[in-house]
Amino acid sequence: MQLLEKLRKADLTGNEAKVYSVLLRYTGLSGGDIARKARVDRALTYSLLNTLVDKGLASFAIKGTTKRFYAADPSNLLNSVKEKEHHITQLIPELLAIQPQQSHEQTVVVFEGIEGMKSYAKLFVGSKKIYSFGGTGKGGLYSIIKTHAPHLIRILRKQKSKVKILLASPVDQQLVQEWNEPVRVLPASSPVTTVIADDFVGIHAGGDKPFAILMKNTEIVQGYLSYFTFLWKQATPLKKTTRSSSTRSPRAKRRASVQTKRRRVRSRLRVSRSQSSRAHRHT
Numbered sequence: 001m002q003l004l005e006k007l008r009k010a011d012l013t014g015n016e017a018k019v020y021s022v023l024l025r026y027t028g029l030s031g032g033d034i035a036r037k038a039r040v041d042r043a044l045t046y047s048l049l050n051t052l053v054d055k056g057l058a059s060f061a062i063k064g065t066t067k068r069f070y071a072a073d074p075s076n077l078l079n080s081v082k083e084k085e086h087h088i089t090q091l092i093p094e095l096l097a098i099q100p101q102q103s104h105e106q107t108v109v110v111f112e113g114i115e116g117m118k119s120y121a122k123l124f125v126g127s128k129k130i131y132s133f134g135g136t137g138k139g140g141l142y143s144i145i146k147t148h149a150p151h152l153i154r155i156l157r158k159q160k161s162k163v164k165i166l167l168a169s170p171v172d173q174q175l176v177q178e179w180n181e182p183v184r185v186l187p188a189s190s191p192v193t194t195v196i197a198d199d200f201v202g203i204h205a206g207g208d209k210p211f212a213i214l215m216k217n218t219e220i221v222q223g224y225l226s227y228f229t230f231l232w233k234q235a236t237p238l239k240k241t242t243r244s245s246s247t248r249s250p251r252a253k254r255r256a257s258v259q260t261k262r263r264r265v266r267s268r269l270r271v272s273r274s275q276s277s278r279a280h281r282h283t
Contacts, residue, residue, distance in 0.1 A: 135193030
């Protein structure tokens with residue numbers, strides 16, 4: 001991802017990102033010099049510089065008759081995020097007071113897009129059981145979350161949930177290797193995955209326009225659990241393929257190297273002891 005795109009994701013406009021990137025690379029430039037390097041209109045550049053100063057991302061000093069601009073600490077990018085978080089935290093109770101009270105016995109929610117899938121995945125945090133069936137693992141929820149919210153993967157791995165994964169053919173071996181949980185396979189093909197958690201059932205599909213449907217209803221959860229149990233018994237346990245050395249992580253390679261060295265040392269010690277023992281007997 002290019003720097004300008006990353007800055008736009010950090011809540012800067014396209015032109016603000018251009019000007020700020022110039023400030024980071026060059027120090028003490030005039031507004032005109034910045035405009036030329038950023039390839040932005042001169043008058044607009046001064047407006048953008050004033051905005052960046054207001055955001056705490058730039059500063060200036062007047063030297064002679066010329067105003068010189070400097071980049072401020074990049075960590076100040078977090079200021080707007082903190083302000084928004086504080087504002088939203090105070091706003092949520094007010095919004096909840098407006099929202100009509102809903103029955104929690106049954107709920108249907110639809111999630112769309114990457115942000116929607118991230119919100120959907122957060123619902124599995126804290127679940128005591130997660131049973132998944134359908135889908136091959138390719139381009140699905142796991143791939144989306146691994147790319148856009150990897151911290152959720154770490155949280156889900158750390159929580160001690162009872163997880164069972166029932167995949168359709170062909171199976172994504174990378175997912176199987178990374179997610180160390182019981183996996184079984186059905187001789188079927190399905191682009192849609194169904195996940196059963198403690199008190200809801202989720203159905204999701206990946207692709208260019210990922211979406212998910214969540215259903216919170218006791219009868220539906222029990223029905224899908226029975227269906228999953230039946231399919232699990234019919235499915236074939238998947239034997240995980242051994243990773244080749246080229247696909248191992250650097251940490252795994254280091255661990256394997258240390259273990260190999262230890263085995264060699266133990267082997268040499270055994271040979272040395274055996275030779276010493278024979279020599280002692282001859283003497």
